[in-house]
Amino acid sequence: xxxxxxxxxxxxxxxxxxxxxxxxxxxxxxxxxxxxxxxxxxxxxxxxxxxxxxxxxxxxxxxxxxxxxxxxxxxxxxxxxxxxxxxxxxxxxxxxxxxxxxxxxxxxxxxxxxxxxxxxxxxxxxxxxxxxxxxxxxxxxxxxxxxxxxxxxxxxxxxxxxxxxxxxxxxxxxxxxxxxxxxxxxxxxxxxxxxxxxxxxxxxxxxxxxxxxxxxxxxxxxxxxxxxxxxxxxxxxxxxxxxxxxxxxxxxxxxxxxxxxxxxxxxxxxxxxxxxxxxxxxxxxxxxxxxxxxxxxxxxxxxxxxxxxxxxxxxxxxxxxxxxxxxxxxxxxxxxxxxxxxxxxxxxxxx
Numbered sequence: 001x002x003x004x005x006x007x008x009x010x011x012x013x014x015x016x017x018x019x020x021x022x023x024x025x026x027x028x029x030x031x032x033x034x035x036x037x038x039x040x041x042x043x044x045x046x047x048x049x050x051x052x053x054x055x056x057x058x059x060x061x062x063x064x065x066x067x068x069x070x071x072x073x074x075x076x077x078x079x080x081x082x083x084x085x086x087x088x089x090x091x092x093x094x095x096x097x098x099x100x101x102x103x104x105x106x107x108x109x110x111x112x113x114x115x116x117x118x119x120x121x122x123x124x125x126x127x128x129x130x131x132x133x134x135x136x137x138x139x140x141x142x143x144x145x146x147x148x149x150x151x152x153x154x155x156x157x158x159x160x161x162x163x164x165x166x167x168x169x170x171x172x173x174x175x176x177x178x179x180x181x182x183x184x185x186x187x188x189x190x191x192x193x194x195x196x197x198x199x200x201x202x203x204x205x206x207x208x209x210x211x212x213x214x215x216x217x218x219x220x221x222x223x224x225x226x227x228x229x230x231x232x233x234x235x236x237x238x239x240x241x242x243x244x245x246x247x248x249x250x251x252x253x254x255x256x257x258x259x260x261x262x263x264x265x266x267x268x269x270x271x272x273x274x275x276x277x278x279x280x281x282x283x284x285x286x287x288x289x290x291x292x293x294x295x296x297x298x299x300x301x302x303x304x305x306x307x308x309x310x311x312x313x314x315x316x317x318x319x320x321x322x323x324x325x326x327x328x329x330x331x332x333x334x335x336x337x338x339x340x341x342x343x344x345x346x347x348x349x350x351x
Contacts, residue, residue: 040347043336045300046284050328053280053321055314056273057212059203063221065264066236066254067195069169071096073184074162075104082180084173084191089260092170096191097178101163108160111153115146122146171195174264194264198254200236201270205251207242212274213251214238219272221255221262231257235272275314282319287332288312297326298333298340300348305333307342 077099084096122142129139175192184190201221205213215235222230233255242249253270255262262268288310289296295312298305310325326332333340340346 038345040303040345041305041336041339042349043298043300043305043333043340043346044351045331045348046287046334048281048283048322048326048328048330048332050279050281052276052278053282053314053319054273054316055275055277056271056316057203057205057209058272058317059205059270061201061203061253061268061270063262063264063266063268064200064202065171065174065194065196066198066200067169067171068174068264069167069193070189071165071167071191071193073099073165073186073188073190075099075159076183076185076188077101077104077163079178079180079182079184082176082178084176086173086176088173089196090167090170090173090193092168093166095164095166096173097165099163099165099184101160104156104160104163108153108156111149111156115149115153118142118146118149165190167191167193169193169195172263196260196263197256197258198233198236199257199262199264200252200254201268203251203253203270203272204243204246204248207247207249210238210242210249213272217272217274219253219255219270221253221257221268221270223262223266223268226261230271231255231259231262277314277321280313281322281326281328283310283322283326283332284334285315285318285320286334287337288320289337295320298337298344299326300331300333300346303345303347305340305342305344305346307340 079097080100081098082096083098084090084094090096122145125134125139125142128134129136171193173191174194176190177192178184178190199221213235215238217235219233219235220230221233233253235251236254237252239250251272253272283297287297289298289307294309296307296309299308300306308325311323313321313323315321333346336346
């Protein structure tokens with residue numbers, strides 16, 4: 001009886017152990033299945049497109065004015081009135097300031113009176129000389145006196161006119177050098193005016209790039225405040241001399257900006273377009289991976305990212321020309337490339 005009881009107990013224990021082992025195996029199998037599931041890597045993507053792509057030289061430079069002048073006082077005097085401030089647009093001939101003209105006005109009146117008197121004497125002597133009533137010497141002297149008085153009046157008239165200080169060029173007032181009440185002297189600089197059309201930027205281009213550039217070539221000028229916009233321009237001059245110290249050549253780019261967003265003194269980005277490929281396959285520059293001089297991208301197909309080697313052509317600040325390896329309409333990873341390997345599951349997220 002005891003043997004039967006022991007056998008029953010052993011069988012029961014074995015059965016219990018078997019159930020426990022089975023549960024453990026099933027649990028491990030479930031956990032293993034969870035570990036085998038692939039986690040999708042979040043990425044941002046962009047489309048490969050077809051269109052024109054330009055190759056250009058890029059550089060930075062300070063914007064300057066092609067035409068800039070110092071405005072000088074042509075007569076001396078006390079500054080009575082200032083009509084413009086720095087930053088004001090002016091047209092050629094606009095009055096910038098006025099000097100006290102009271103003394104010059106009196107001198108002008110005196111010159112006018114003297115001229116009128118001597119003109120009357122001269123005209124009377126003309127009649128008398130025609131009738132042989134005055135000598136030729138008296139006649140010639142009266143003519144000389146009249147001409148001298150006329151010249152003196154014209155000079156006084158000019159001095160009076162010059163009490164209004166005018167700009168000789170159109171542009172923007174870059175600097176005001178006087179205040180009301182200041183005493184200015186003849187030929188003293190009182191304003192500085194910079195012409196705005198055209199504006200120029202001087203680039204120092206490496207000698208190896210010189211063969212790609214020519215006068216008249218299209219260019220673009222932009223500043224940070226303009227975002228992605230730019231002002232069209234062109235190469236105005238290429239220096240014939242290469243700087244031996246730097247191996248660069250001076251290239252002057254000019255641009256006309258009717259909107260007035262560009263100003264002398266601003267720091268600008270310059271692009272000089274030297275070639276264009278039409279109907280090119282273009283991939284975003286952010287999508288390109290360069291390793292060991294090989295260019296590649298991750299192409300997304302059916303939520304999987306595949307690494308593809310590509311052959312590139314023109315490269316600019318936003319796009320890369322793809323000569324082989326991609327076609328228009330392909331989707332490439334632009335953000336999240338560092339977390340990917342070939343055949344990685346991905347989840348596309350919005351930008």
